[in-house]
Structures are given as C-alpha cells and as structure tokens.
Amino acid sequence: MVNGMDDQLSAETEIFQPLGRLATLFYGSGHMLNDITSACWFTYLLLFLTEIGLSPRDAAIVMLSGQIADAFATIFTGELIDRFGHFKLWHAGGSVLVAISFSSVFGGCLPCKLSGISSSALQTIGYSIFAAIFNVGWAATQVSHMSMVNCITLNPTSRVSLASCRNAFTMVANLSLYAVALAVFTIYSAKGSVDIKIQYRWIAYFSILVGCCFVGIFLIGTKEPELKKQFQSDKICRISWGYWFRKVLYYQVAVVYMLTRLVTNVSQALLAFYVIDDLGMSHSSKALVPAFIYICSFIVSILLQEMRWTGWRLKSFFTAGAILWMFSGAGILILPSNMHNFMYILSVTIGVANALMTVTGISMQSVLVGQDLNGCAFVYGSLSFLDKFSCGLALYVLESYQGSTRTMDSHSVNHPADSTRFMGSRSLTHPSVNRVGLGLVPAACALLSAIVTYTMDLPDARSRPLIEPLLV
Numbered sequence: 001m002v003n004g005m006d007d008q009l010s011a012e013t014e015i016f017q018p019l020g021r022l023a024t025l026f027y028g029s030g031h032m033l034n035d036i037t038s039a040c041w042f043t044y045l046l047l048f049l050t051e052i053g054l055s056p057r058d059a060a061i062v063m064l065s066g067q068i069a070d071a072f073a074t075i076f077t078g079e080l081i082d083r084f085g086h087f088k089l090w091h092a093g094g095s096v097l098v099a100i101s102f103s104s105v106f107g108g109c110l111p112c113k114l115s116g117i118s119s120s121a122l123q124t125i126g127y128s129i130f131a132a133i134f135n136v137g138w139a140a141t142q143v144s145h146m147s148m149v150n151c152i153t154l155n156p157t158s159r160v161s162l163a164s165c166r167n168a169f170t171m172v173a174n175l176s177l178y179a180v181a182l183a184v185f186t187i188y189s190a191k192g193s194v195d196i197k198i199q200y201r202w203i204a205y206f207s208i209l210v211g212c213c214f215v216g217i218f219l220i221g222t223k224e225p226e227l228k229k230q231f232q233s234d235k236i237c238r239i240s241w242g243y244w245f246r247k248v249l250y251y252q253v254a255v256v257y258m259l260t261r262l263v264t265n266v267s268q269a270l271l272a273f274y275v276i277d278d279l280g281m282s283h284s285s286k287a288l289v290p291a292f293i294y295i296c297s298f299i300v301s302i303l304l305q306e307m308r309w310t311g312w313r314l315k316s317f318f319t320a321g322a323i324l325w326m327f328s329g330a331g332i333l334i335l336p337s338n339m340h341n342f343m344y345i346l347s348v349t350i351g352v353a354n355a356l357m358t359v360t361g362i363s364m365q366s367v368l369v370g371q372d373l374n375g376c377a378f379v380y381g382s383l384s385f386l387d388k389f390s391c392g393l394a395l396y397v398l399e400s401y402q403g404s405t406r407t408m409d410s411h412s413v414n415h416p417a418d419s420t421r422f423m424g425s426r427s428l429t430h431p432s433v434n435r436v437g438l439g440l441v442p443a444a445c446a447l448l449s450a451i452v453t454y455t456m457d458l459p460d461a462r463s464r465p466l467i468e469p470l471l472v
Contacts, residue, residue: 019158024305026221027152028165033095033211034141035173037102037134040207041066042268043290044181046399048106048200049127052193058124060399063269066131067392071385073139078381081144082239087151088224090144095215097137099208104130106204108197135388142384146362147377150369151225157308159366164305164359171298171355173211175291180206182287244379252456253368254383256318259449260361261387262394263325263442264354269395274332274434279340289347296351297358304359311367311458314360321356322450324349329443333435357446367458398437 041063049059081090104110109126112118149162181203190196244250272286281289307313328349335342365383369376431439 019153019155019161022221023152024158024161024165026218027148027162028169029214030091030218030222031141031145031166032169032173032214032218033098033208034138034145035170036177036207036211037098037204038138039174039177039268039290040102040106040203041134042265043177043272043286044200044203045105045131046269046395047272047286048196051190051196054120054123054127056399058120060396061124062127062131063399064392064396065128066135067388067395069132070135070139071388071392073136074143074381074384074388076381077140077143078147078377078379078384081147081377081381086224087144087148088219088222090140092215092219094137094140094142094144095212098134098141099212101130101134101137102208103201103204105134106197106200108201139381139384139388143377143381146365146380146384148222148225149366150376156367160307160309160314160359160363161305163362163366164301167355167359167362168298168301168305169214170358171294171301174294175298176210177203177207178287178291178294182284182291185283185287239378241378241382244382247368249368249456249458250379252452253364254386255452256364256449256456257361257383258386258390259445259452260357262390262445263449264358265387265391266394266398266445267350267438267442270398270434270438274438275340275343278337278432278434279335279343280337281340281343285343289343292344292347293351293354296348297355300352300355301359304355309363311456314363314367314458315453315456317356318360318364318453319450321353321360322446322453324353325357325446326443328353329439329446332439333431353446357449361449364456364458370459394441398433398441401433 045063046056046059049062050056054062077090077094081087105127109118109123110130111126112122115122145166149159152162153159184199184202188195188199188202190199268290271290275281275285275289276283279285304317328346331342331346331349335346365379369379
C-alpha cells in the first residue's frame with residue numbers, strides 16, 4: 001500500500017516537473033511555418049490582390065473564404081484529435097498542406113491559366129479555392145500544436161513558458177518575412193501586375209522554405225505527448241462539448257481570445273494600407289513598421305518566460321497590454337501625415353501590447369483546460385473557430401466600405417504621390433476606413449477584452465520556476 005502511494009506521488013511529481021530549455025525551444029519552433037505564412041497572409045494578401053487589379057470587396061471575399069474554411073476546419077480537427085490523438089501526425093499533415101497550397105495563393109490564378117480567361121470573377125474564385133485549402137492545413141497545424149501544451153506538462157509556469165516561446169518564434173517568423181519583403185521591395189521594383197506577382201511569389205517561396213526547416217526541427221526534437229494517454233487510461237470517458245459549455249470561464253476565455261485575435265489580425269491586415277495611403281510613407285515602410293512592432297513583441301515575449309505566473313498576474317499583464325493598445329489606437333486616429341515618423345514610436349507600444357495580450361490570452365486557455373486533457377483540442381478548436389470567423393467577417397466589412405472610398409481617392413488627384421499626401425492631409429477631418437479600422441477597431445476590442453478579463457475568476461495552480469530559464 002505504501003509503495004502504491006509512493007508510486008502515485010512520484011508520478012504526480014513527474015507530470016508537474018518544469019520543462020528544460022531544449023524541450024521548450026523545440027516546441028516553440030513548431031509553429032514557424034504557420035506563423036510566417038500567416039504574417040504574409042494578413043499583411044500582404046489584401047494589398048497584393050488589390051495591386052493586381054481585384055476590387056477591395058473581391059479581395060476581402062478571398063480572405064473571407066480562407067477564414068471561413070479555417071474556422072470550420074478547427075472544429076473538426078479539434079474533435080478528431082480529441083478522439084484519436086496523434087498530435088504530431090496532424091501537425092505534419094497540416095504543414096504539408098500549407099506548404100503545397102500557399103505558393104498558389106500568391107502564385108497567380110490557376111483556373112485563369114487553365115481556361116485562358118482572366119475575368120475578375122474567375123480570379124476571385126481561383127484565389128478563394130487555394131486560400132481555403134491553405135487555411136484547412138493551417139488549422140490542422142494550429143490546433144494540434146496549441147493543444148499539445150496541456151499534454152506536454154501540467155506545470156503552470158512551463159505552460160506559460162511554452163506559450164511565450166511559441167509567441168517569440170512568431171516574432172522571429174514575422175521579422176524574417178519583413179526582412180525579405182524589405183529586400184524584395186527595395187531591389188525589385190514592380191512596374192505592373194506581372195512584376196507584383198513575381199515580388200510576392202519570391203516572398204511566399206522564402207516563407208515556405210524557412211517554415212519547413214523549423215517544422216522538421218520540431219518533429220525531430222519534440223516527443224509525442226504522453227499525458228493524454230495517461231489520463232485516457234484513468235478516465236475512459238471522453239469529455240463532451242456540453243462540459244465546456246456549462247463553464248462560465250469557457251465563455252469568458254472565448255471572448256477574450258477572439259477579441260485579442262481581432263486586435264492583432266485586423267491591425268496587421270490594415271497596417272500596410274495605413275502607412276502608404278494615409279501617412280504617405282515610402283513603400284519600404286510596409287516592411288519596416290511591422291518589423292519594429294515584432295522586434296518589440298519578440299523582446300517582451302522572451303522576458304515573459306522568466307516569470308512565475310498566477311491567475312492575478314495573467315489578468316494584470318493582459319489588462320496592461322489592452323491599455324497600451326487603447327493609447328496606440330488613439331495615436332493612430334489623430335496622427336497627421338506630416339508627422340508620419342511618429343508611427344515608429346507607436347509601433348513600439350503596439351508591439352509590447354500585442355505580446356502582453358497574446359501570451360497571456362493563450363495562457364488563459366491553458367488555465368481553462370487545466371487537467372481536463374481529454375477535451376483540450378476541442379477547446380482550442382472552438383476558440384479558433386470564433387477567432388477565424390470574426391476576423392474574416394470584420395475584414396470583409398471594412399474592405400467593403402473601403403471599396404468606394406479607395407476608388408474615389410485614387411482619382412482625386414493626378415499623381416499617386418500627391419494623392420497619398422492629399423489623403424493624409426484630409427484624414428483627420430474625414431478619417432479613412434484604414435485609419436478607423438487600424439485605430440478604433442483594435443482599441444475598442446482591447447477595451448472590451450480588458451473588461452471581460454476583470455470579471456474572470458482564474459484559479460491559481462501550483463507553480464514552479466523553469467529548470468533552465470531561456471535568458472540564462
């Protein structure tokens with residue numbers, strides 16, 4: 001009897017054991033392909049499609065089709081992972097699908113090439129098909145990778161460390177993308193739609209190459225989690241969806257995560273339009289400004305891994321990030337084009353805010369799951385469903401309004417350079433959709449998410465420091 005109790009205590013001690021540096025780094029590298037392609041998707045897809053001749057509404061339809069496919073794929077993927085497990089298999093399959101389909105999203109309209117017809121309707125359909133395929137693979141990779149956190153360890157500090165390391169690699173992926181984009185936009189000047197396609201094709205190919213290298217590192221260095229199997233042997237019944245729907249915390253975390261993703265994705269999608277059309281900055285700024293944001297996010301993400309986390313600290317740091325975004329949004333709304341260099345200062349506060357909100361928002365999902373591992377993939381899948389659907393819908397609405405205003409602005413003056421200066425000068429009295437979408441929408445979402453976070457009752461689990469802090 002004593003030996004049985006000792007074995008039980010030993011097993012419990014083991015599953016709460018903090019993770020080492022290598023295990024954390026190997027896990028964090030697993031989302032690089034998703035991250036670098038996602039950065040290209042949200043930053044440049046709408047810009048790319050409108051530059052090659054699609055209307056803002058048609059471009060938004062392409063993005064919406066991908067987001068809807070992603071939303072439903074997360075639900076089905078989460079359910080299948082909960083039933084059958086095999087996180088790494090789902091991750092590898094999704095990565096293959098992403099790598100194959102992503103180049104076609106920026107590589108031209110395949111149905112147009114096959115049929116010899118290049119109508120806007122056929123282009124919209126062609127790009128939408130590959131956007132949907134890309135996002136199905138993206139969803140499989142995302143859900144399997146995120147739900148692994150809870151099955152790798154039950155240690156709360158290590159779970160936040162895994163989320164923070166994942167976010168740090170997200171910053172590395174984004175910085176890599178913007179470095180290449182800056183080089184491509186500087187070296188290769190685009191004089192027509194063919195040149196534009198070549199520009200973005202090189203960016204897409206690089207994204208796939210770098211991402212696949214890190215996926216290989218993840219698959220080799222990360223073991224298939226065993227905690228889920230242990231809990232399934234102890235608790236034969238799989239957790240039903242109704243179990244989560246009866247939890248108030250589930251709805252609170254769902255709203256906070258959805259609003260957090262709206263903040264980051266909407267701001268990322270509209271940033272390039274804002275700095276070019278509203279502030280009249282050079283084309284290199286559509287790579288430089290996002291790079292500043294992600295450098296700051298990377299630094300903060302690394303620093304957050306050194307902390308011992310409690311429910312109170314999660315709420316406090318998330319609220320701090322939301323407050324920073326509200327100030328940043330106000331700055332974006334009032335910034336005149338003749339002071340556009342202040343955008344680099346705003347990019348610092350946006351980067352810090354994004355890191356604080358993203359790391360703590362994802363960590364709240366781990367707190368919600370706790371030790372209920374038999375239903376963890378459904379939690380991540382269902383919350384991602386809300387994220388994808390809401391982001392796609394929000395961007396579609398903004399781009400639908402953008403269609404008429406962007407057309408009017410493009411004909412307001414004779415020269416493009418004068419046009420951008422004209423739009424920047426009048427933007428304070430008649431704010432553009434870019435300015436409102438980048439300044440007001442994320443700030444409002446940040447405010448609502450902070451209010452919901454305040455109402456949360458996050459349980460404090462026992463926490464131990466990391467065995468090997470990543471900064472030492």
